[in-house]
Amino acid sequence: MIYLRGHHLICLHFFTGEGYSEEFVENLHAVIGRAKNEGIFVVEGADDVCKKCPFLVKRTCKDEKEIAEMDKIALGLLNLKIMDTVSWDKIKEKLPEIFNRWYSLYCIPCIYLNVCSKTALLNSLRNISS
Template sequence: MLTLRAHHLLCIQGYLGKGYSKAFVKNMDKVVDSLKDTTLIKVISKVDDICIACPHALENDCCESEDKVSFFDTSVLETLKIKVNNMYPYGILLDIIRKNLTLKSFKEICVTCTWFSYGYCERGCFYAGHSSQT
């Protein structure tokens, strides 16, 4: 089982092996490589299995940018219609992303993210067959 912040469900879709540091990339590679359709994911809204190697993670299970990432998490939970602290097989989460995430909602959620301007997540969510473009 993995624990993932809700917004990291979108980040993973566009992940290309880049990140904040070598340790972060190594950990992200490990998380992404472990994802199979049957992998159980506990969706949370605090420091998760990706954040543990992030230089922005704080000791109190928060992020330096907690207000911003909390907005991302809340917005993803509402858009995807999933519940925090619930467990889902990763394949089901991919189906939920395809069904509920639109390009418009993606942009509304992610526009303030540091990574947004690179376009990785947008390409991963919409142009790699993961979701609808409406």
């Protein structure tokens, strides 16, 4: 089972193969593969994505307060809580109903929007809906 924090439950569905470094991107591919095959255990704080993040300092995100709030909103939208287990597909099923709220709250102001790109987000949403 893979360990994921709140916002990663949503954001990983829009991963397009780019990231901070080759090592980070390789880890994202591995995490997504495992999440699809093994399921997900919802955690608080640093997770399996964060392991290779350059902003992780002593097992804590340098922006933890802001990220923790994002996690809280993500879990509320997905109707999940810390220590829940969930499948990749269950999250994928919920994305169409929460996408507009998430996009306006977090994607539009995100400095990494160009990595996901609105086109990729919308294409992913179309794939999610079909």
